[in-house]
Each structure stands twice: as structure tokens, then as C-alpha cells.
Amino acid sequence: MIANFLFLSGSPQVNYKVFFEIARDFRKGGLTPDNFEEVLNLIDELPQINVRRDSDYKIFEHLNLKDINQEDFSIIIRELLRRGQEKSKKCWHPEACSSSCNVDGSGQIIVSAAHSIQNNGVLSKIAKDGHVTTFSREEVGFKGKDVGKKLASIFWGFCNHHDAMFRPIEIINYTGTSEQNFLYAYRAFVIICHKKIEASHFHNFGSQSENDIIENKNIFDRAILDKDYDAIITHVIELPLFYPIAVSSGFYLDFDFEGNSILHSENRMENIYITVFPDNGKTYCLLSYLKEDENLYQELASQLQSRNNFKSDLTVLLAAHVENIYFEPIYFETFIACQAESILKVFQQAQFDVQTLDSQGNHVGNLSLTPPDYLKNIEEINFFGY
Secondary structure, three states: OOOHHHHHHHOOOEOHHHHHHHHHHOOOOOOOOOOHHHHHHHHHHOOOHHHOOHHHHHHHHHHOOOOOOHHHHHHHHHHHHHHHHHHHOOOOOOOOOOOOOOEOOOOOEOOEEEEOOOHHHHHHHHOEOOEEEEEOOOOOOOOEEEEEOOOOOEEEEEOHHHHHHHHHHHOOOOOOOHHHHHHHHHHHHHHHHHHHHHHOOOEOOOHHHHHHHHHHHHHHHHHHHHOOHHHEEEEEEEEOOOOOEEEEEEEOOOEOOOOOEOOOOOOOOOOEEEEEEEEOOEEEEEEEEEHHHHHHHHHHHHHHHHHOOHHHHHHHHHHHHOOOEEEOHHHHHHHHHHHHHHHHHHHHHHHOEEEEEOOOOOEEEEEEOOOOOHHHOOOOOOOOOO
């Protein structure tokens, strides 16, 4: 029998060696330090990915490798996430360096655990007994996972000195100033790029992904240094009720609400940044993009306003594209958990693509198979339950 984890080596989108290394370290699937190098050498002898067959894996039979079960798979994924997090630690501020950041005794920058969503502000408002609920990253599908609010939304993206730049949205009530809107969008930008770098420890996103991050960071960096907060355009949607939902994230869209294609440049991927938080009996939804991307997203923003179907339209954007999202636990169990199957369907629909390979079987990109009408929310998912 062919051990199931060996088939990871046939996917050009993943760095299978990292998965195998953790399986070796944890002694899973029959991988050990004694046979690890032989396994890697045998993988190098396999045919190119695009012509590989199951029978080609018979060369591993003498090693007595075995399937990795779901429990062990979850253990490995958690370790993958941890190692990716360690790899991605850095201060994102444009002036970050050993002379301006907090450093340790050896001069190394001390990167602190920062909240992408305010712990003592937004998260405190939606927590129940000190916990919030999010979608589990270690489980298949969209099962809920309770997280202590002190640990929720944490990422290692700034030193303490430069994390202070977010005080206008941490300690001052939201009034919709251009600086506040910019900072919410900037934090959403940093969190999605930071998480992508974490994930690149295991996933092969290609050189274009790295270039997207660099080019977008250059634009944000210039705006921060010049205090040009109008570099961001933000559309503010106020829902008249308090919904215990918190979001800080970003994504790109291939289609608008009418199914029209959104044509991105080849230089960088133009993103939308979304922030959701409740305050003063209302729920604020901030939809932001760079001013120089206005030609791509202004029509989408106009559609959002003219459709006047905010709860459905915002829900499908969040369900299809956002992972950094938190709910009050009872609210999640009451209104969200029952929609898990539909949420998964919409998420997969929006993220579904096929690998494109060159003649040597190398991964050169992905072809999106997202249907143009997915924003119509045919599944009728609703994150805003009352």
C-alpha cells in the first residue's frame, strides 16, 4: 500500500519537504531520521509531476511507510503553522531597523505579538467569558474554534515601538477620520501579507506573490512616511444594530456584484481591505482600497450602495474571502454554525483554481475557476443574524 502523504510530492503548490520534515521529527507515517534522506532521494527519481502515475510510488514499498491519519495530520498542520509563524516574524514599519526598533541585547529586533483586531477594544465587546469563536484552521470545513481573546488575531508583525502607530484606532473612538481609515486598511494589508508569508512555508505561491507584497508595501510605506492618509479610499457602511463580529482582512476580487470581470495589472495584485467592528450599538464595515486602484473598485463600491442589500453582500464577501474573523461564541453557535456547509461551499467556490504547469511539470500559476456570479450569494448565507 502506498502511504497517503507521499502524494503530496505530486502537488507543485506545496513544499512537501517541510511536511515530511515534521512527520520525521514527530515520527509519523513511518518517517524517521534513518530513512528520511532515502525517501527524498526516491522522490527525486519519480517521473515529472504531469506524467506521474500511482504505480510509480511502488519504489517506496520496502520502507514500510504508512498512512497518516486525521489526528496526526492535524498535529503536523499545527506544527507547520507554528514554524511558518517563526519564519515570518518581522517589523513591517517602513522605518524598521535595529536603530529605530526595540532590540535585544544582541541587537536583534524584538518583534512582539500584535493584535490585528484590538484586544481591549473590539474583542472585549464580543467576548464571552474571555473567549471568542473563529473558524478552525486545523479542521476540515468550517468548524468553530473557541480562542481566548488575548490570543485571538495575534500575529508577529511589529516591534512595540512601531506598533504604537495604531494608537489612533486603539485608544480613540472611531470617528471616521482619514487617518483612522488608513490605519485600519494598513493593518488589514499587513495581516494578509504576513499570513501569506507564514503560509509560504508550506505553499508555493510563486514569485508573483512575493512581488505583489513588495509593490503594495512600497505604496503603503510612502503614504506612511508622507502621512498621506488620503492614499486610501474608504467606504463606510453602518448597520444599525450591534453584531458581535470582528474582521480585519483583505483580498482581491475577479468579479463585481454584476459578474463583470475586474482586470488586474501584471505589476501587482490590487486588493480590497475590509474591517468590521461593533461600536455604540452599531456595526461598522469599512471597505477600503488604494486611491490608485479606484478605477478597479469604485464601480463595485457603487454597486454595494445602490443594491442596498448590505447584510447579504457583506456576508458573501466575508464568507468567500476572510479567515481572520471572530464572533461572540453564543452568536456563532446560534447563527453561524448551522450554515457551515454553505459557508464551505462558497469559500471553495471562490478559492477554486487549477494548477498550470510548464512542459517540465513545474508550477507556473493557477487558473481561476471562480464563477462570475458567486457574489449573488445563491446559498443565502447570513452572518448578520437579526
